[in-house]
Amino acid sequence: MKFAYRDRDTFLHCADARAKLAALVAVSLALTWASALATVAVGGAAYAAARSADVRGREILHDVRLVLLILVVGTAARALSDPDGVAAGTAAGAVASGRFVVIIALAYVVSATTRTGDVRLAVEFFLAPVPRVNEKDWGTMFAAAARFFPLVFEESKRVQEARKARLGDKQGWYTRIRSTAFTLLTRSFRRADTLALAMESRGYDSDRSSLRSLEWRRGDTALVAVSVVIAAFAVAF
Amino acid sequence: MIRVESLVYGYEDERALDGVTAEFKEGGFVLLLGGNGSGKTTFLRHLNGLLLPDEGNVYVDGVPTDEDDEHARRRVGMTFQDAASQVVAETVEDDIAFGPENLGLERDEIQRRVDEAAEAVGATELLDRSPYELSGGELRRVTLAGVLAMRPDVLALDEPLAGLDYDGERSVVERIVEENEKGTTVVVATHDATPFVEYATRAVVLDDGRVVEDGTPDELFSGGVEEYGVRTPWAYR
Incomplete structure (x- = not known):
């Protein structure tokens, strides 16, 4: 089933949901500033994460093909309406669409490796200190x-x-x-x-x-650290 | 244990239940019979507190459901006609745990109840599986386990054999009978009494939202009930 949890025993499946959500948010936010080159590099990292979690890149592309179609249409619209010309519009639209694709791929990997019950616990953990929530x-x-x-x-x-x-x-x-x-x-x-x-x-x-309960391990710290490095790379380049 | 008094319930301007009065005593095995649209499902949903009466009252242990529907949900476990639509989690284990989690139990107690319920329905081997990968019979047993884990006093089962082959039917009927023998009251809504008739202590026939027959299976079936859309069991033909 698409965007659904699948029971495996990979590193990402065993990782704490808080670490995965934090990594997803950090990298997704950083991608909004990322250049084309950095987006491609982060895309490569997302692909590696997917493979390590036993999720195929082709499977993600197939499952989100309708979204891809919308992004292609969006890029075409941008190309045709950009005041700097078709080439500049196409480039800008492609970068924006690329960022979306990478974010969707990362979200796909997180949903394939995280039970919804763990998502609930992680969100509760992050929001607990927020007053009036x-x-x-x-x-x-x-x-x-x-x-x-x-x-x-x-x-x-x-x-x-x-x-x-x-x-x-x-x-x-x-x-x-x-x-x-x-x-x-x-x-x-x-x-x-x-x-x-x-x-x-x-x-x-x-x-x-x-x-279930969430259990933070050393590997989760490493996951967050790697994500922060990737996010910093995406912003810097 | 459950008393229903002059229950009236309607969907928009159509009355689904029209003055139903019935009583379900502890440990009984009651068949709720009727054709399509007779009001069986609507009636069962009132026992579980999912629906509240427009007129009349439903009492579970003397507590009116319109004053405390949560009490009804704790005491009356209900399974749906479409077993797949009852699934709320990605794995069998998480799904069975859903009810005990809502009871606010400690983690050890939740785990104990999940294991016990899975064992009771022969689903221990299925705990790590996705409910969507199961056969019809397995899924029925899993939904039954999800309800048993809450340790209800009453089981309200809506067409529990719908879509099952002979082996699946037999396995589900055995589990239901076992629960009844342990003292759990069973109310089964069905249009075909054959698989249950030898265990039932009473049968109630609904037609057009009204109780038209109420008695022992012998009393009911010797007179014939096919005019109400109910198949007469083989033993009485």
């Missing part, structure tokens, strides 16, 4: 979002299969996208409703205990 509610919100994301992809796959089964793929692209989007939207709302019901039926309470 209910960290339990926010933690649950993040975890539910992380849980719901793969379900939407799953629904999308089902809608496409149902359409294909009745030769829906023979229709024009506009009709295909329009009817798939509408069905997907409806099913996603229904799925969200069912997920909420399933949680409620088992007495959901944001102020709950947890089977």
Whole structure:
């Protein structure tokens, strides 16, 4: 399932969710200042992280192909509307899209290696010192979002299969996208409703205990340190 | 244990339940029968406190659900007709732990309950698996474990055999009967009583949101219930 946790025994799977979230935030923020060269270099690091977590680069590209399509359209729009000309617009659009792709790849790796329950605990940890913020509610919100994301992809796959089964793929692209989007939207709302019901039926309470606990190890410190170095590199170059 | 008095509930302008009165005593094995749209699912959701009455009352241990629906969720464990929609976590272990976590139990106690519930339904080998990789029968047993881990007094099961083959059916029925023999009250909503009829102590038939028959399986099935969309078990044909 896309953007979903997969049970493995790699370094990143065993790493503390706090370290992974901190690394993701640090590198993502740094990427907003990164040059083209630095973006490519960070992309290489993201690819290495994915491979080390038993996630294939091709798999990520395949799963986010719709986002890639949107980025290509965005780059084209930028190229055509840039006052400095098509070449400058294309270059700027490509760099911006590249940054997005790297951030999405990193988020993919984090979601493939982190259980949503651990995401909840990590968010609670980071938000606990913030005054007037209910960290339990926010933690649950993040975890539910992380849980719901793969379900939407799953629904999308089902809608496409149902359409294909009745030769829906023979229709024009506009009709295909329009009817798939509408069905997907409806099913996603229904799925969200069912997920909420399933949680409620088992007495959901944001102020709950947890089977799991987060455990910070030396490797987590190393992960954060490496991420900070990568982030500094991205900003500096 | 559960008393339902003149329960009325509607979806928009359509009445799904129209003055239902029933009582479920400790340790009973009750079949809630009826065709599609008869109100079975809506009725079960009231027992678990997921839905609250528009009119009338539902009491769980004497506590009205509209005053304390959390009490109902703790005491009445409910499984959904679509087992996949009941899954809230990425691994079987995390999913079974969800209920005990909501009870605010200590980590050791959560782990103990997860292990016990998994063992009770024969799912110990499945704990590290993704619920989405399981067969229909395995998934049914896992959703049952998710409810058993909360140690409810009542099991409210909505079409627990839907979509299962013979082996899957037999395995789920055995687990349900075992729980009933341990003293848990069982309420099974189904349109086909055959797999349960030898264990049931009572059967209630719903039609168009009303109770139309209520008695022992012998009393009910010797008279025939097919006019209400319920298949007569083989033993009574």
